[in-house]
Amino acid sequence: MADMASMLDVSVWRGADEGRFVSYPVPRRENQTVLDVVTYVQRRLDATLAYRFSCRVGMCGSCAMTVNGVARWTCRTHVGRVARDGRLRIAPLRNMPVIKDLSVDMAEFFAKAARAKGAFRPTADRTADFAVIAPDSPRRRRADAAIECIGCGVCYASCDVVTWNPDYLGPAALNRAWTLVNDERDGGNRERLAAVAGDAGCHACHSHQSCMERCPKHLNPTESIAGLKRATVLAALTGKL
Amino acid sequence: MSARAETLLWLAQRVSAMVLAVVVAVPIGTIIYAVQGGLSAQEIIGRVQGNTGWLAFYGVFVAAVAVHGPIGLRTILREMTPVPARLIDVAAAAFAVLLAWTGWQAAYGLYGFGGA
Ligand code: HEM
Ligand code: SF4
Ligand code: SF4
Ligand code: FES
Numbered sequence: 001m002a003d004m005a006s007m008l009d010v011s012v013w014r015g016a017d018e019g020r021f022v023s024y025p026v027p028r029r030e031n032q033t034v035l036d037v038v039t040y041v042q043r044r045l046d047a048t049l050a051y052r053f054s055c056r057v058g059m060c061g062s063c064a065m066t067v068n069g070v071a072r073w074t075c076r077t078h079v080g081r082v083a084r085d086g087r088l089r090i091a092p093l094r095n096m097p098v099i100k101d102l103s104v105d106m107a108e109f110f111a112k113a114a115r116a117k118g119a120f121r122p123t124a125d126r127t128a129d130f131a132v133i134a135p136d137s138p139r140r141r142r143a144d145a146a147i148e149c150i151g152c153g154v155c156y157a158s159c160d161v162v163t164w165n166p167d168y169l170g171p172a173a174l175n176r177a178w179t180l181v182n183d184e185r186d187g188g189n190r191e192r193l194a195a196v197a198g199d200a201g202c203h204a205c206h207s208h209q210s211c212m213e214r215c216p217k218h219l220n221p222t223e224s225i226a227g228l229k230r231a232t233v234l235a236a237l238t239g240k241l
Numbered sequence: 242m243s244a245r246a247e248t249l250l251w252l253a254q255r256v257s258a259m260v261l262a263v264v265v266a267v268p269i270g271t272i273i274y275a276v277q278g279g280l281s282a283q284e285i286i287g288r289v290q291g292n293t294g295w296l297a298f299y300g301v302f303v304a305a306v307a308v309h310g311p312i313g314l315r316t317i318l319r320e321m322t323p324v325p326a327r328l329i330d331v332a333a334a335a336f337a338v339l340l341a342w343t344g345w346q347a348a349y350g351l352y353g354f355g356g357a
Pocket of ligand 2: 212
């Protein structure tokens with residue numbers, strides 16, 4: 001069992017958009033993740049704590065929180081990497097309304113993916129043969145580089161432009177749109193480029209790269225957005241926007 | 242504003258930035274070269290007065306600033322203030338006209354200084 005010297009001082013946001021940090025002592029363990037810490041608080045210290053997780057292995061994207069000021073996926077974040085002098089300050093993600101404690105309302109975040117035309121628009125039906133796409137073709141590679149998004153919202157919470165302009169579609173939705181712009185089977189690019197252009201879309205991005213810096217999947221939404229900027233300019237100059 | 246208009250404004254700001262990157266460097270280089278051995282108002286006027294190449298250069302410089310600055314100002318005002326978008330567009334356009342007018346006037350004034 002852990003003694004007092006190996007206790008963590010964990011302060012956790014309690015409440016909704018209005019609320020306060022509450023301090024909890026949590027025993028320090030080896031190979032402990034931030035999600036383990038939050039789970040300990042909920043199971044042992046205060047069962048009313050609300051938070052979200054599912055897979056615990058970095059697949060589902062539901063466990064993101066702000067840990068010592070930085071948005072992270074908590075299930076894959078080791079306490080040893082982020083605790084400062086045995087202290088953790090755990091808050092909900094930024095840029096989304098807080099429902100309760102560490103749970104945020106992600107409805108707008110996902111609605112923006114839909115607004116950015118993030119759904120695949122097929123050009124063939126199921127009677128058609130398989131589309132043959134060379135794995136090393138430039139478009140396939142560009143789609144590949146951006147495809148592994150788990151929808152965790154870490155990038156969105158880290159983007160100041162979302163804070164300043166709440167209509168801004170944000171890095172995840174635009175990154176998703178870019179994968180489809182590069183999907184040879186997709187037929188929705190005209191509408192998609194119109195949806196992602198302008199001051200609520202890719203042109204609002206200042207290339208700060210906070211999204212790239214923080215994305216736990218090491219994706220580069222900034223680069224995807226730069227691709228959309230080029231694609232929309234090309235469309236505008238050729239009368240397709 | 243339409244997606245197309247926003248996209249073209251974005252493009253105009255990048256293109257004008259590329260122009261600025263060049264036209265900002267040239268005067269700085271010239272200043273460093275020209276100040277060696279001191280500099281006087283006479284000397285400057287002697288160099289630019291009636292110099293059509295110089296006038297054309299600053300004509301382009303002013304045009305690039307008048308395009309680049311107001312678009313950037315528009316972005317900042319939209320992001321940082323609650324001022325209505327329409328009003329910001331009008332203010333940015335007015336600022337562009339002001340920059341172009343005063344800039345070209347200054348360049349033309351130096352070009353024709355003393356003479357004309
Ligand atoms: C070497 C010359 C210059 C270059 C290469 C340059 C480049 C740029 C670029 C790339 C942006 C876009 C930044 C973004 O969207 O995140 C920008 C924005 C801006 N620039 Fe320039 N610029 C130059 C000179 C100037 C000058 C002389 C002025 C003043 C008249 C100016 C005023 C602005 C303003 C107000 C913005 C808006 C800030 C923003 O959108 O983030 N720039 N510039
Ligand atoms: S690069 Fe663009 S999308 Fe990413 S954090 Fe910066 S402004 Fe937001
Ligand atoms: S791009 Fe990265 S940070 Fe953003 S939602 Fe997808 S996985 Fe999360
Ligand atoms: S719990 Fe699924 S990604 Fe963390």
